[in-house]
Amino acid sequence: MNRLAIFDCDGTLVDSQANICLAMEDCFARAGLAAPAREMTRRIVGLSLVEAMRTMLPEAEPDFHAALAEDYKQAFHRLRGRGLVAEPLYDGIQDLIETLDADGWLLGVATGKSDRGLGLCLDHHGLSKRFVTLQTADRHPSKPHPSMIEQALAEAGAAPETSLMIGDTSYDMAMARAAGVTAIGVAWGYHEADELLAAGAHHVAHHPSDIVELAKAIA
Numbered sequence: 001m002n003r004l005a006i007f008d009c010d011g012t013l014v015d016s017q018a019n020i021c022l023a024m025e026d027c028f029a030r031a032g033l034a035a036p037a038r039e040m041t042r043r044i045v046g047l048s049l050v051e052a053m054r055t056m057l058p059e060a061e062p063d064f065h066a067a068l069a070e071d072y073k074q075a076f077h078r079l080r081g082r083g084l085v086a087e088p089l090y091d092g093i094q095d096l097i098e099t100l101d102a103d104g105w106l107l108g109v110a111t112g113k114s115d116r117g118l119g120l121c122l123d124h125h126g127l128s129k130r131f132v133t134l135q136t137a138d139r140h141p142s143k144p145h146p147s148m149i150e151q152a153l154a155e156a157g158a159a160p161e162t163s164l165m166i167g168d169t170s171y172d173m174a175m176a177r178a179a180g181v182t183a184i185g186v187a188w189g190y191h192e193a194d195e196l197l198a199a200g201a202h203h204v205a206h207h208p209s210d211i212v213e214l215a216k217a218i219a
Helices: 017-030 038-043 049-056 062-081 093-102 115-124 147-156 170-179 193-198 208-218
Strands: 002-007 106-110 133-135 158-167 182-186 203-205
Touching (some): 002 133, 002 147, 002 208, 017 062, 038 049, 049 062, 106 147, 115 133, 133 147, 147 158, 158 208, 170 182, 182 193, 182 208, 203 208
Parallel strands (some): 158 182
């Protein structure tokens, strides 16, 4: 079976928290709501948009969650149209991707982004052709449901026991555990290392180069 390394995007491959916070503040303001604390916004990165809104506003009605999620998308599009969207790769990510690729790993993404948002992000960094499977919130239940990983494994012809999920949130770790793959948390994202371990991380990497060594042990 093939070996597959699946990456989360926001908080793992790229640092997009400034964009996410700005878009969230915009859509809340348009709905007549006080801006959420940025720490709260960072806590829900990785969830699908409707689930994120449900988590932030648990007393609101489902229709309101759906409307707010759509407003968030529009807010993000406005930021992009004004040239304000910056999603830089974290230091060491480019080298990590190249090393895993050279070592024979297939690469994938499982993200709360939309198909469009992920495509724009990967195209911007010249990474689109590096990944053999791309799973997004457009086609799956929200993390931590294992659907994204299960579909990625099927598309890549990979087995859970020789595959990794690399992410920065407890949602990624719980999703990995549910799918039976090795859960590798990253300490440079939006959830703390102790949260990642509590959610089931087998390992926590403090630099992308750590993942190369962990991958060798699994291979």
